[in-house]
Amino acid sequence: MKTSQILIPTQKEAPNDAQIISHQLMIRAGLISKLASGLYSYLPMGLRVLQKVEKIIREEMNNSGAQEVLMPVTQPAELWQESGRWDEYGAELLRFHDRHNRAFCLGPTHEEVVTHLASQYLNSYKQLPMNFYQIQTKFRDEIRPRFGVMRSREFIMKDAYSFHLDKDSMQAEFEKMHATYCQIFERLGLNYRPVLADSGSIGGESSIEFHVLAESGEDAICFSDESDYAANIEKVAFSKQEKTNSTSASEKQVLTKKITSIEEVAQFLKVEQAQCVKTLIIKTANGYKALALRGDHELNEIKTQNLLGDFEFASDEEIKSLDLKKGFIGIKDLSIDLIVDYSAEVMVDFVCGANQWDYHLTGCAWDGIKFKTADLRNAVAGDASPDGKGKLVIKRGIEVGHIFQLGDKYSKAMNANVIGESGKAVTMMMGCYGIGVTRVVAAAIEQNYDERGIIFPASIAPFCVVIVPINYNKSTRVKDLADNLYQQYLDAGIEVLLDDRKERAGIMFADSELLGIPHRLVLSDTHADNGNVEYKARNNPEKIEVKFNNALVFIQSKLK
Template sequence: MKTTQLLIPTQKEAPNDAQIISHQLMIRAGLISKLASGLYSYLPMGVRILKKVESIVREEMDKAGSQEVLMPVTQPAELWQESGRWQEYGPELLRFNDRHGREFCMGPTHEEVITHLAAQYIRSYKQLPMSFYQVQTKFRDEIRPRFGVMRSREFIMKDAYSFHLDQASLQQTYDLMHQTYCKIFDRLGLDYRPVLADSGSIGGDASHEFHVLADSGEDEICFSNESDYAANIEKVAFSKQEVTCHAQAVEESVLTKKKTSIEQVSEFLNVAPSQCIKTLIIKTSEGLKALALRGDHELNEIKAHNLFGEFELASDEEIKSLGLKKGFIGVKGLSIELIVDYSASVVCDFVCGANEWDQHLTGANWQGVEFSEADLRNAVAGDDSPDGKGQLIIKRGIEVGHIFQLGDKYSKAMNSNVIGESGKAVTTTMGCYGIGVTRVIAAAIEQNYDDRGIIFPEAIAPFQVVIVPINYNKSTRVKTLADNLYQQCLEAGIEVLLDNRKERAGIMFADSELLGIPHRMVLSDTHADNGNIEYKARNQSDKLEVSYDDALAFIQEKLAE
């Protein structure tokens, strides 16, 4: 392909609303164009990248024995009402009526549709296991779309679904999909980690997320420094601990001079935040409850949601109704249920609120306090790994894939049954496996860039090679050499871009680096004189002089590496 045949609207500056690197560089490189909030058009270079990601995904899913289907984006409300998610899903589900007044939604996911299909066509246990996948547009009405295609309203996803007779069969396919996802992300050239995860609104039992490691990631993921343990910070589970200290201090109420935060109190009293206990009042469907954690720990909202259902922090008025003072809430003398995090319950001689204005207790202990215990907190770096091997390291990650064991959540609700070996109806058990295709591109950029632009992994770069001929439109010699080399590359099956624009060399170099094309070959009158070309890899600073006659063999060797 020649640049004069392509729309490549590169820009020197990123738009003001582009907050992260991938958004900035995708706009500047002319890969995408913003249509409206959370809606983007993919331009020719962006489509080339998109198709490469999709191709790798399809090849590996086909190898795993999954069958490709294509389901509608528009879904009837009846299916979602049947599964129970029409009311549950929330405002991200875009609902609308057609001209006949019938209710529909724009599909954010396709569990209902695929389960409906399975109920129609999978009738016997002899047909199982069976899995299907699609590469399809999804729509989620995000309240605040941001970060370009990283969190847009419309996006492309590969979603797959499997149906099984029993849990053992589901586990086999789940393990196969885990391996398949690793192969996909390996081929995409990404530095990633599979981690234990929460199933969220999809539901189900077991779940793993696949995260691309990047400083801009929205998720925190935890790894052991001595084992393969890895989990989303929301999923790191801690067990009840043994008390290893003994109460020694005398409890005393002290004036803390309007110090309300853990940081202020610990500094004022010259104690470590880990020696303080903070108490949160939450509002649940069962009423108000008190949660106590160590001062250096944060409440894990997913764990709390799993324990209490929907909840929110109590208002100032609700706290006052309990006779408590915000900023000085303690653990003693509460009139509501108290749940203490495992790590907090083993602290002795701690500092906590005194439930009186401007007062804290020092030397406090748990004797005489009625409470239950639970795992409430987020992990922190240096925690012992839950598998008992090493300590946790925490890094940021971008979620690009998620696999679930759904069980019978959808198949039971939607009557996806088969006739079992005994002749009786058996409810199928399901798995669900998603990859954010458009998000993969953004994640790859977040992980691979420099101050000059994108450094695409070779598997998904828009072109493998770019030829930059200086004075192509003025020098007959340069044009002849460039055209000849370009033709050689095409005949060899190399994806090559010839920059035949009437632009200065600096602009052509800048654009090739901005676009992240892995290999660049430069030709000029000087090279025509000495019989060489200049070669530079996008991910290296050094340049090489290569014989023009050997250029094709040289680049083929580089591509083979």
């Protein structure tokens, strides 16, 4: 294709609301155009990238034996009410009524629809297992859409759903999808890691996330430095620890005045934050709870929710109503249940609040205090890996895929049964497997860019090769050479872009690098004289001269 035939509205500057690299570069490279908050149009170059991602996903899903379907994005409320999620899902579910006052929603996911579909057409164990997938638009009414297509309201997703007679079959498909996803992300050219994860609002028994490693990632991913263990930070589980011998230190009340934060208290008392205990007050459906953690640890809200149900942090007024002093809350004389993190339970000779204004206690121990214990904290770098092999390393990740073992969460609620071998009805087991297609594009850019623009992996670049002929519209010799080379690549089935614009060479070079096209060939009158063409790879600053007559074979060798 020629640049005169395709819309490529590149820009020198990114909009002010573009906070992360992928958002900035996708706008600057003319891949996307903003319509409204969280809503983007894909322009021709961006759509080419998107379609390449879809093609790889589709090929690998087909190879796995999954069958492609296409389900409506508009879904009737009755299905969501049947599964119990109509009221549970929250404000992200965009609800509306049609002209007949019937309730509908725009689908953020399709568990209900596909379960309804399966219950219509799967009636015998002989039809199982079966896996349906689609590549389709989803809508989630995000309260704060941000980061361009990374967290938009409307997006494209590949979602698949499998149906099984029993757990063994579900597990086998889960493992097959794990391998399929690895193959997909390998072909996409991404540096990724599968990690243990929490199932969240989708539900189910177990799940694995696939993360593209990038500094801009919203998730913290923990890896062992000696094994294959990897988990989202919210899923890293710690066990109860062995207690050490009691300390001989004596408890002492110390005046700390208006010093309240762990950092300030540790600095004032000249101790490490790990020597302090902080107490948080939360409100649950079963009343208020006090949670005690080591001062240098953070509360893991997912673990806490799984343990105690939905909760929120107590307000200043609520803390006051419990006769507690914010900033000086300790572990003694509490009128509410105390739950202590495993790491805090083994501490001795520690600092905590004195439950009196302006005072903290030093030399504390847990002797005589009534409490329960639990795993409440986030992992930190250097923690022992839960599998007993090595230490944890923490990196940032962008979630681009998630696979779940749903069990019978939806099939049981929606009566999706088949007749088993015994002749009796059996509730089908389900698996769920998603990839954020639009998010993959953004994640690839977050992982592959430099100061000049995008460096797309070759498998998803909008074009494989760009030909930049200097003075194409003025020099007949350059035009003839460029057109000849362009036709050679077209005949060989190579995706090539010929920059036939009346622009300066510098602008054409800048645009080709901004767009992330892997291979660039430059032709000029000098090359017409010496019979060469200048080659440069997008990910390499070096330029080399290639004989014009060998230019096709040269590029074909690069594409292999």
